Amino acid sequence: MPTPVIAIFDIGKTNKKLFLFDEHYRIVLEKSEQFDEIQDEDGDSCDDLNRLTNWVTTSLTEVMTMPEFTVKAVNFSTYGASLVYIDQTGQPLTPLYNYLKAYPSQLLQQLFDGYGGESTLTRQTASPSLGSLNSGLQLYRLKYEQPDLYAKLAFALHLPQYVSHLISGWPVSDLTSIGCHTMLWDFDRQDYHKWVIDEQLETRLAPIVASDSARSTAFGEDVLQVGVGLHDSSSALIPYLASFQEPFVLISTGTWCVSMNPFNNRPLTPEELQYDCLNYMHYKGQPVKSARLFAGYEHEQQVKRLAEHFQVPVDQYKQVAYNPETIDQLRQHVSQVTTGEDAKGNQLLSMKGSLFGQRNLDDFDTYNVAYHQLILDIVSQQLISTNLVLAGSPVKRIFVDGGFGKNPIYMNLLATAFPGIEIYAASVAQASALGAALAIHQHWNPYPLPGDCVELKKYTAHAVAH
Known part of the structure; x- marks a missing residue:
């Protein structure tokens, strides 16, 4: 009998990994790749989006054809603070800009001046001012620096949702990405911040769905439950x-x-x-x-x-x-x-x-x-x-x-x-990958959630006890 499994793509800055977990959340297969970085149009280093896209689709196809496994579901855990801009056909419009890319100070000042200054905006959005690491600012920058591309933009997807969309064709936003130092979310109002609405950026952000959602998707001959992906820190x-x-x-x-x-x-x-x-x-x-x-x-x-x-x-x-x-x-x-x-x-x-x-x-x-x-x-x-x-x-x-x-x-x-x-x-072996698997547990796994995922060793002052 083939083993029922969930496939998890765990995409870090350095290592890109694929795991298969069985119904007891044991890892039964692990593959890892490292890609060379390429450069964006400004000569800054960035992840190779084409290569990443191809790796996700071909790796999934490969494990789906393995006779010893039946892949029931797939989910994604990736680094955050990175956006993929897609057009109406789902094709990326730009490179996958690096979240460490220097941010133009006059653009930042323009935003702060319009919305009560830096300390007000950072407090309301629970985001320290981090330049490009505030992914909302990346979208703001695209609007002002590349208006022609912005005009073609259907959705700006955070990286976890982009890789999910590759398989499901379902463009969504998820709160673990939207809520994490993006400067997009107003924690006082529990909604997009006023600046996002005023700039009409929310029209380019896909609908928000629950992070533990999944969608039935035909993939080749099979039907899979596809999760919407999670920001790795929240997933862990x-x-x-x-x-x-x-x-x-x-x-x-x-x-x-x-x-x-x-x-x-x-x-x-x-x-x-x-x-x-x-x-x-x-x-x-x-x-x-x-x-x-x-x-x-x-x-x-x-x-x-x-x-x-x-x-x-x-x-x-x-x-x-x-x-x-x-x-x-x-x-x-x-x-x-x-x-x-x-x-x-x-x-x-x-x-x-x-x-x-x-x-x-x-x-x-x-x-x-x-x-x-x-x-x-x-x-x-x-x-x-x-x-x-x-x-x-x-x-x-x-x-x-x-x-x-x-x-x-x-x-x-x-x-x-x-x-x-x-x-x-x-x-926890592979905490962020395991978290992404557990998040959509109810969509694929008939067993109860395991209570023993975490190994513990206790420390007391001046002595170690087990």
Whole structure:
């Protein structure tokens, strides 16, 4: 008997992956590709949209013909903040512009001037001002810089919905993309912001549907349930929401460490936006208060600096065990870089820059001691960042997934920093792909939702328990 499966396309900036999950959400097939970036008309690097489009359709055709599987459904989890502009026939009109592309300052100023200034607009849309990373601004730019192309535009689709549309032919918008630092959504009014309506951009945004919707679609000889796709950060939260009912915060760690609290729906304050707080959108449509810290990137830069100074391999830190005595000594002796920690200005400065980057490495006798200081500095920033989303909500547990969840020094320091909260290293194999599969569970899978998607390891202050 062929195994019933769901196919999930998990499209990152670097790796493009295809997974098949069986009805118990075990991965039964995995394929991965990396594409070379190409350049847009300005010479900026961007993903190769033609190649991506062909890869999605040919890969799906390939797994559909495998005799050992019956593909029942397909869904998509991709990086956010990227738009594909399609015409009436569904053909892309432009390259897939990179969300890191520099944004023209006069255009940004024109928008801010028209709608009450930067702080008002960023607060109402729960979006720090991030240039092209605010995908709504990309559409605004197309309207003013390429009016001829804009005239041919049927829909601007976020990337997850574009790849879904390739299979279903169904142009839609989804709240996990629309609600995530796009500057499109007014969280006070729970609708598109006034500027979007005034510019008539909402006429070029496809109808919004629930993120857990799917549509029956004929594909070759078969009929598939096709999900509408999810923004990967929101998707990665779904296995946790499926597994845990008690309020929790998830710190998802990679290049960015994002603290997400699905149980805090207080509106963002201007101060929180300064600290890189933002709202993600829960796949059921509620805001997820989140705070970002560039800590994974910082760690990567500083371990290179340490390796050079102490003449050791770059990944030497993986050999360093947690030593509470070292931490106690560092807390007593090493000069803290910023003074007057209570002063908000200093605190903000310490979040923007790197504490460890300002330290003199000659102050440390050994690599191990210096590395403990690096993690101490990162965790002190993490504490500020995570506290922003904890405030005023009844959270009993913090889960850490990704790279820092495997770092015993980070995990132990976090447990010490939050004595009243249970701290767990959590691992979910392929969390964003699994989330996209779970989101449309009811459309393809006859079994109950599994409650054991997440593996946990508990940390308590100064000791590790299993």
